[in-house]
Amino acid sequence: MFRNQYDTDVTTWSPAGRLFQVEYAMEAVKQGSAAIGLRSKTHVVLACVNKANSELSSHQKKIFKVDDHIGVAIAGLTADGRVLSRYMRSECINYNYTYESPLPVGRLVVQLADKAQVCTQRSWKRPYGVGLLVAGLDESGAHLYYNCPSGNYFEYQAFAIGSRSQAAKTYLERKFNNFTASSREDLIKDALIATRESLQGEKLRSSVCTIAVVGVGEPFHILDQETVQQLIDTFEIVREEETAPAEPEAAAEQDAATDQASGADQGGAGNQGGADQGGSPMDI
């Protein structure tokens, strides 16, 4: 995209009927590091590439638990993502207080989309620069949604956003027909492989990625680093060929099920081999 005379503020249409500021906001999403989501009938898995800026720093938190039955992975301006996660948590808790029942994901997603739309129609605001993959369960089953800075939302069987997400999407497009009937373990395996695709040659280790799961009877939680590394090793995903059959490490995952998000992503410093690939300071 090139600069033009219609792109200064969000309240100016271009003659072709475009809002350039909104499109630029969607560019910010593409610059963020990859986030991937996939769902089966009973589970939804979120995965993201987590790179620390330097060996000295910790990773950015890109996956947020919104409620026991909803979680979100973000790509783009993490600060905007944090604010929206806080809004989502607030909505969930208010709904639960009034109705003693979990907020249906579809309704939360619409509220989020309407919130984003407001920022595309006010001269004193700017669009949120973050794309959200919302994973959740409600009485109509497991859902994965993508919320865009434009205020649009879409439901997906599997999706990837952020930089080099096309590689992941290509992999997912090949495999998605089987996802509905997938087991939890196979779904996680596919998420890890898709993440590896996004890393483009770099070694897949638990220090560069984060995995989170939500499912029937399983509250949303982020898997801890050890579990993820075990899964990577078990599935032998590091190698190019997908030789290993999915051995459900049931015991390991039971531990993960009781684990909460607290220390999951922060501990990885010092493992960084391959360094920075994106230039902009807002890169995640």
Place this chain on the structure above:
Amino acid sequence: MDTVTESQRTLYPYVTGSSVVAIKYKDGILMAADMGGSYGSTLRYKSVERLKPIGKHSLLGASGEISDFQEIMRYLDELILIDNMWDDGNSLGPKEVHNYLTRVMYNRRNKFNPLWNSLVLGGVKKGQKYLGTVSMIGVNYEDNHVATGLGNHLARPILRDEWNENLTFEEGVKLLEKCMRVLLYRDRSAVNKIQISKITEEGATVYPPFSLKTYWEFSAFKNPTVGAEGSW
């Protein structure tokens, strides 16, 4: 030229409904109430419907101030309307409606402007039966059988003895009629025009009103003061 000096708050009820009694039975919930609206001690209105279906899954019965009940119906109509407008395969079940009503009643109580009602909320969703009650001060609980007002004192003891999980529709109706009959004899604000309603997975039905057979020829009533000491 008096402008409004004191804000309007509910101080006492005017037109009131008497007890509501409800039980869980095999297929869902059965609820009963009479159709009376009393104006103090006058049994003024005789065709007040105090049992109403809410959405697809719930039934609401109310005792207490009738105008406040009508206000609650307006809140619930709006709630269900918005719920339907989402058009997304999700719907508010009896648990959600009960909790919503609890919040409404408790918040009004906190402002010293209560909705002067005791409510019974029952329903079935996805095979799960639900029966709860909320009072005008926001006290709420669920149980297998609930009642409001004098029903708590006259009907629930009967239900504690005779209720079981597997009542058929006929057995449930008989049990409710027994409770309503006792209320008819003993509650002075009861009228002999009863409505029974049921809710099952298929939906809600409010049956047309009927009256209970009563018997007043007990010999003990003929000369009530015979043998009493110190009566006048």
